[in-house]
């Protein structure tokens with residue numbers, strides 16, 4: 001029998017509870033115990049843990065958020081790195097630490113691993129930008145939420161002959177924008193990976209309205225280059241706190257097209273609520289795989305989806321780069337612009 005500690009750190013996303021449930025149930029099948037660490041790295045530094053038996057995870061599958069809580073604290077920023085978590089790991093006899101997080105969290109896990117902790121990473125983020133895995137759970141749910149929003153915004157835009165800019169999350173990458181824009185039939189999609197020309201976007205909008213279309217939906221990824229530089233606040237990992245770039249674009253598009261241009265920033269709606277069926281299944285499989293890697297003592301690894309299979313890969317692969325939208329996908333989306 002070994003003891004697995006599990007924590008969720010960084011921003012939440014739909015499916016975190018499904019991972020925890022998958023991990024706990026499989027760990028018990030493997031005769032291992034699971035300790036939940038509360039509020040991310042903060043709980044690990046401060047020693048806040050609780051036992052997770054099968055009963056504790058019984059009804060959490062459809063729940064958004066995380067039963068363990070999360071925080072933006074980091075042991076290398078707010079503590080003494082490995083030293084600040086070693087006490088909790090030792091005191092609770094934790095043999096494997098399963099860290100469910102995005103790229104910032106996984107990088108911290110990698111560093112802790114190099115400094116002596118037995119870590120296993122589980123990639124999570126609505127942004128879908130973690131390398132080493134085909135998809136991250138949370139992404140599918142976010143895309144569906146944005147697609148539903150585009151469908152609704154289309155009918156109101158059409159009633160008023162308006163242009164609506166739908167700003168979506170995704171940080172420095174345009175996965176949510178591209179998938180949801182494609183699924184929602186948007187007239188243009190602006191993503192950080194591909195430079196945009198506002199004059200061209202405006203010309204495209206003018207042309208379609210002249211040809212009798214009474215609406216245009218432009219999906220704007222929050223991380224695109226803003227028309228004017230603004231100083232952004234940073235989060236604890238040093239990432240820009242994004243949001244609101246569509247408000248800068250709207251008056252420019254309105255001026256260039258002559259059509260009333262409005263903005264909807266979907267924000268945290270994209271992260272809340274119940275995970276989609278796809279995300280529930282993916283998250284559950286990742287949790288079960290993390291329990292198996294722990295049972296096998298395969299530390300320094302990350303669970304990942306590769307060609308529809310769930311596998312263990314070196315954790316460093318998940319931290320190698322922030323993965324961007326591929327050209328083939330974006331070129332398909334571009335075929336439907338206008």
Ligand code: F6P
Pocket residue numbers: 011102125126127169170171222235241242271
């Ligand atoms: O990384 C997930 C994400 O939702 C990004 O898409 C977004 O930019 C960021 O987190 C927002 O983080 P917070 O909730 O801390 O403002």
